[in-house]
Amino acid sequence: MDSRWAFFLLILHCSPIVATAQNASHFQLVSEESAPYYGTIKLTDYTTEAEETPFLVFPRPPQKGDPPMLGTFESNDSAVYFRPRFPFIQGRTYWIKPATIGRDSLIPLNIPQQIKLEAPQLVSIYPSGDSWPANQLKFYLHFDQPMEVGKAMEYIEIVDEDGEKVKAPFLDMGQELWDANQEQLTIWFDPGRIKTGLIPNRQYGPPLEEGKKYQLRIKRGFRSITGLEMERDRIKPFQTSSSDRVQPDPATWELAIPSADTQDPLVVRFPEPLDYALLKTSIWIEDRQGNKLAGTATIGGNEASYSWMPLSAWATGTYQLHIATDLEDLAGNNLERMFDAALSKDAASSKSVVTDIQFVLK
Amino acid sequence: MKKLSLFIVCFIAVASLLTASSSYEELTKNFSVGKVETQSLSVMTFGPEGILFVGDAKGGKVFALDLNDRVENTATKGFGVEDIEGKLASLLGTDAKGVIIHDLAVNPISQNIYLAVSRSDANKLGFWKTPNDITNANILLRINPKGDITEVDLSSINHNKANIPSVIAEGKSTNYRKSDNRTDAITDLAYDDGKLYITGLSNEEFASALRVLAFPFGKKAAYSTIEVYHVAHGAYETEAPMRTLLPYQLDGKKYILGAYTCTPFVSIAVDDLSAKKHMKTKTLGEFGFGNIPIDIIQYKNKGKDYILMSNNSKALIRIDPNDIPSQEALTTPLKDGEYAVGIAHSVLSRVGITQIDNLNEKNVLVLQRMPNGQLNLRSYNTDWL
Numbered sequence: 001m002d003s004r005w006a007f008f009l010l011i012l013h014c015s016p017i018v019a020t021a022q023n024a025s026h027f028q029l030v031s032e033e034s035a036p037y038y039g040t041i042k043l044t045d046y047t048t049e050a051e052e053t054p055f056l057v058f059p060r061p062p063q064k065g066d067p068p069m070l071g072t073f074e075s076n077d078s079a080v081y082f083r084p085r086f087p088f089i090q091g092r093t094y095w096i097k098p099a100t101i102g103r104d105s106l107i108p109l110n111i112p113q114q115i116k117l118e119a120p121q122l123v124s125i126y127p128s129g130d131s132w133p134a135n136q137l138k139f140y141l142h143f144d145q146p147m148e149v150g151k152a153m154e155y156i157e158i159v160d161e162d163g164e165k166v167k168a169p170f171l172d173m174g175q176e177l178w179d180a181n182q183e184q185l186t187i188w189f190d191p192g193r194i195k196t197g198l199i200p201n202r203q204y205g206p207p208l209e210e211g212k213k214y215q216l217r218i219k220r221g222f223r224s225i226t227g228l229e230m231e232r233d234r235i236k237p238f239q240t241s242s243s244d245r246v247q248p249d250p251a252t253w254e255l256a257i258p259s260a261d262t263q264d265p266l267v268v269r270f271p272e273p274l275d276y277a278l279l280k281t282s283i284w285i286e287d288r289q290g291n292k293l294a295g296t297a298t299i300g301g302n303e304a305s306y307s308w309m310p311l312s313a314w315a316t317g318t319y320q321l322h323i324a325t326d327l328e329d330l331a332g333n334n335l336e337r338m339f340d341a342a343l344s345k346d347a348a349s350s351k352s353v354v355t356d357i358q359f360v361l362k
Numbered sequence: 363m364k365k366l367s368l369f370i371v372c373f374i375a376v377a378s379l380l381t382a383s384s385s386y387e388e389l390t391k392n393f394s395v396g397k398v399e400t401q402s403l404s405v406m407t408f409g410p411e412g413i414l415f416v417g418d419a420k421g422g423k424v425f426a427l428d429l430n431d432r433v434e435n436t437a438t439k440g441f442g443v444e445d446i447e448g449k450l451a452s453l454l455g456t457d458a459k460g461v462i463i464h465d466l467a468v469n470p471i472s473q474n475i476y477l478a479v480s481r482s483d484a485n486k487l488g489f490w491k492t493p494n495d496i497t498n499a500n501i502l503l504r505i506n507p508k509g510d511i512t513e514v515d516l517s518s519i520n521h522n523k524a525n526i527p528s529v530i531a532e533g534k535s536t537n538y539r540k541s542d543n544r545t546d547a548i549t550d551l552a553y554d555d556g557k558l559y560i561t562g563l564s565n566e567e568f569a570s571a572l573r574v575l576a577f578p579f580g581k582k583a584a585y586s587t588i589e590v591y592h593v594a595h596g597a598y599e600t601e602a603p604m605r606t607l608l609p610y611q612l613d614g615k616k617y618i619l620g621a622y623t624c625t626p627f628v629s630i631a632v633d634d635l636s637a638k639k640h641m642k643t644k645t646l647g648e649f650g651f652g653n654i655p656i657d658i659i660q661y662k663n664k665g666k667d668y669i670l671m672s673n674n675s676k677a678l679i680r681i682d683p684n685d686i687p688s689q690e691a692l693t694t695p696l697k698d699g700e701y702a703v704g705i706a707h708s709v710l711s712r713v714g715i716t717q718i719d720n721l722n723e724k725n726v727l728v729l730q731r732m733p734n735g736q737l738n739l740r741s742y743n744t745d746w747l
Binding site: 057058059060062063065066067068069070084085086087088089094 | 443444448449451452453454455456457460481509510511513
């Protein structure tokens with residue numbers, strides 16, 4: 001065949017079916033503020049009469065037999081949008097295969113990471129008050145992002161009045177107690193040293209002594225899962241009161257009862273701070289028939305009060321505040337038993353436990 | 363989990379000609395079009411007329427989906443897709459290690475293959491961690507005989523549903539797999555002659571249960587709690603669920619054949635099921651501990667009936683049904699040096715097979731993990747099994 005003819009045929013073969021050829025600049029990743037991920041690929045400057053799919057998307061350069069990603073195409077004016085059936089994965093490169101250029105041309109599209117790339121911060125420490133009983137059982141640390149698991153003990157210490165580190169105050173469980181998001185950590189003081197009469201208690205004494213000043217230190221360098229480190233030490237000073245060997249008793253609580261037809265909160269005041277985490281799950285409001293009511297609970301300062309606001313205005317009638325018996329004070333004493341009860345005796349207290357407080361709205 | 367045998371297909375085909383009650387119109391008259399509110403596509407099996415039964419362990423329900431897939435395909439060809447996980451990953455926008463296949467069922471009418479799938483981390487799977495232990499399947503895919511893969515739109519489909527009575531509660535884990543007990547609420551289901559048999563755990567004192575649900579749905583499911591003599595443990599047990607089951611007819615009488623983890627193989631007479639609230643199964647054989655049965659089907663090899671069972675570790679087990687009637691119940695503990703006891707069984711040299719189902723008269727479809735780590739969807743000619 002004459003070479004001129006070959007050239008001509010080649011041009012014919014390559015002439016685009018659609019009016020506009022597409023290149024990388026025509027593809028753009030668009031995100032919606034409401035969506036937690038980058039959702040959609042937008043193709044601009046697209047004009048065609050053909051009904052064919054304008055482009056295909058693959059999570060890897062397609063191998064033989066790879067089907068394109070599931071998703072839907074929508075078009076308006078001169079743009080086509082592709083929304084994948086399942087969200088694009090952050091940090092991954094996807095491959096766009098336009099319909100209008102050569103078979104092997106692929107346009108890479110990077111989905112950026114949206115994880116937080118700021119140094120982690122310790123948001124709060126519970127108990128939030130600065131007076132802890134000497135037999136304080138545990139405390140909670142809340143961070144602003146998921147933290148690295150397994151190194152916490154290197155960054156948490158308690159220092160006494162002389163600036164000496166308290167030796168081995170915490171329970172070594174082998175596994176750290178993080179919540180599912182890895183943002184909240186629970187640390188237990190060593191219960192073997194708190195419980196009077198146990199061997200660690202007799203040998204080393206309790207971790208905290210009564211009437212002393214201490215500092216809880218969470219040291220800089222504690223890493224989040226992104227590898228970034230806490231930039232500053234966080235120091236929480238506290239002083240110890242005498243050991244708490246009294247169980248919480250709802251009969252001693254004070255209730256401020258709201259008026260009917262308002263959405264004012266029911267406020268409950270406790271004579272001592274209670275455990276922050278258990279307060280969130282152990283108290284609720286029931287109607288007369290025992291149905292749990294929907295509302296918003298707020299834990300007050302020093303964890304010494306609790307307020308509860310109904311979703312809709314209070315109706316007149318009888319209600320009850322229900323308290324689960326596992327609710328604890330700071331020393332781990334719950335409604336039913338004292339944490340530090342002699343093991344030889346029946347640990348359960350003999351008096352009956354108040355778990356429901358009735359109140360009437362007029 | 364699917365094992366709608368050719369025998370049953372033929373039976374249904376004949377029955378549907380004879381009686382109006384099992385026509386497509388009759389079977390789907392209580393159905394309505396809408397979103398299928400499943401929480402987990404845990405297990406699947408085909409019924410008549412292209413109706414797919416889905417056991418939803420998390421939701422404690424069974425769904426009957428009219429897939430509108432009733433064009434008959436009588437071909438006896440084999441089928442294969444290499445690296446099926448890679449293909450599914452491409453479709454779902456992730457890696458091959460980012461998809462999990464939870465169950466497989468073949469529509470005996472059209473030979474379309476259905477997969478229950480999740481986009482989740484397959485690295486979490488383990489010897490004792492099954493797909494349903496990791497996460498809930500929420501994607502139903504169809505593969506046609508040409509190999510095209512499409513999603514079945516569950517947001518609008520003709521369907522019906524039924525509750526499973528007394529399902530075990532969520533939130534506790536008392537099994538050795540350290541999985542939520544609810545995962546085992548429905549471990550398998552099988553359809554036979556207007557009835558759906560559903561195994562799994564109940565909230566009864568004896569947790570292991572076999573429920574019988576009439577189809578079309580309407581009546582409440584009947585259920586019996588069942589116990590099994592486990593030779594290796596030397597004890598009757600009621601806590602573990604049957605993992606896979608197969609309705610089977612022997613000498614004119616109907617039985618449920620089933621298998622448990624570690625691997626008792628048992629029979630239950632269907633007549634006893636309706637009569638008794640709690641019953642002992644008959645342990646026909648025990649095929650060895652450290653093994654989880656996955657699927658059980660029946661098929662014909664050169665005209666002769668066999669039962670085929672896939673497992674997580676003991677390759678493919680083949681049983682000759684003729685050995686069942688004469689097998690005495692096993693009731694004494696395993697002796698020193700014994701491993702597998704009771705009914706004769708062959709272990710076929712086809713390793714890495716997880717899910718199986720009848721593809722057509724001449725082929726059994728399997729999911730098979732190859733030595734290079736790739737998962738293939740392929741068929742084996744029944745004459746070679």
